[in-house]
C-alpha cells in the first residue's frame with residue numbers, strides 16, 4: 437500500500453564541501469516530467485528556514501508548470517547564506533560549484549535555473565559541475581534574462597483579463613498602476629504607455645523616480661500605489677502585497693502582475709471576489725520566463741515558437757475566467773483545479 441506521509445518527492449540538505457554553506461534542494465513533483473526550478477540565494481537564520489522556503493517554492497513551481505501545460509515538474513534550490521557571513525566573490529563561486537555537484541547528483545531529474553539572488557552568469561559557474569542547468573547568458577548559448585518573456589506573458593494575461601472584465605483587450609486609454617519599476621515592471625510600464633495607456637508607476641527605490649520622469653510616466657508613492665484609482669493594478673515588486681487590509685483599499689477592476697506569491701493567504705482571493713475585483717493567479721500570469729527558457733533551451737523551439745507558447749498564457753486566462761464565471765468560483769480555484777487535473 438502506498439501511504440503518502442508528505443507531499444514532496446525529495447528533500448536534500450547538504451553542507452557544501454568547498455563553501456561549508458547549507459544547500460537545500462526540494463523536489464515537489466516529477467509527475468509531468470523532470471523537475472525544474474530556480475536557485476535562490478538569500479540570508480536565512482538557519483537551514484530549517486531555508487528548507488521551509490524550498491518546500492514551499494518547489495510546490496509553487498509544480499503548479500506553475502502544470503497550469504502552463506509544460507511537461508516539467510517542480511523543484512527549488514535554496515542556498516542558506518548565514519545572516520552575518522560576508523558574501524565574497526570567492527565564497528559565491530565555491531557555493532555555486534557545491535550546488536552544481538548537488539544538482540548533478542539528480543542525474544537530469546532536476547533542471548536548475550536562476551531565481552532571487554542568482555542570475556544567468558551564476559548558471560555558467562554551476563555548469564562547470566553539471567549540464568543540468570538552464571537560462572545561461574546568450575553569449576553561452578542560453579536565453580539570458582527571463583524578464584522580457586515574463587513581461588510578454590503578463591501582457592497576454594492583462595489583455596485577456598481586460599477583455600473579460602473591462603469589455604475590450606485594448607489598453608489605450610486605460611489607467612494602469614504598475615507597482616515596482618524593476619526589470620519586468622519597467623518593460624511593462626514602457627510597453628503599456630507605448631500602447632496608449634495612462635501609466636502610473638511606483639517603486640521603493642527613489643532612483644526609479646528619475647526613470648519614470650524620463651519615460652514621461654506619472655509617479656505615486658509606494659504606500660499609495662495599490663489604492664490609486666485605476667482600471668488595472670499590476671503588482672510587479674514583491675510578494676505578500678494583497679492582504680485583507682490592502683484589498684479593502686483597492687480601487688480597480690482587475691489585478692494582474694508578475695510578482696510571485698501576491699496573496700498573504702489563499703483566502704484573500706475570496707475577499708477580492710467579494711469586492712468584485714478580478715485577481716489573476718500569479719503562478720499563471722508570471723510563467724512566461726520559465727515557458728520561454730525551457731521551450732528554447734530544453735525543448736529546442738526557436739524564438740517565435742517559444743513566444744507563441746508564452747502568449748498562450750492569454751488563452752489560459754480567458755479559459756479560467758470563463759470557467760470561474762460558469763462555476764461561480766474564483767480564478768484561483770479554477771487555476772489550481774486546472775493544474776491538479778493535469779497532475780492527475
Ligand SMILES: NC(=O)c1ccc[n+]([C@@H]2O[C@H](COP(=O)([O-])OP(=O)(O)OC[C@H]3O[C@@H](n4cnc5c(N)ncnc54)[C@H](O)[C@@H]3O)[C@@H](O)[C@H]2O)c1
Nearest residue numbers: 582583586616618619620639640641673694695696722725
Ligand atoms: N524576472 C522574471 O523573469 C520573473 C519571473 C517570474 C516572476 N517574477 C517576479 O516578478 C517580480 C518582479 O521581478 P523583477 O525581475 O522585475 O524584479 P526586480 O528586482 O528587477 O524589480 C523589483 C522592483 O520592485 C521594487 N520594489 C521592492 N519593494 C517594493 C515595494 N514594496 N513597492 C514598490 N516597489 C518595490 C524594487 O525596488 C525593484 O525596482 C518579483 O516578485 C519576481 O519574483 C519575475
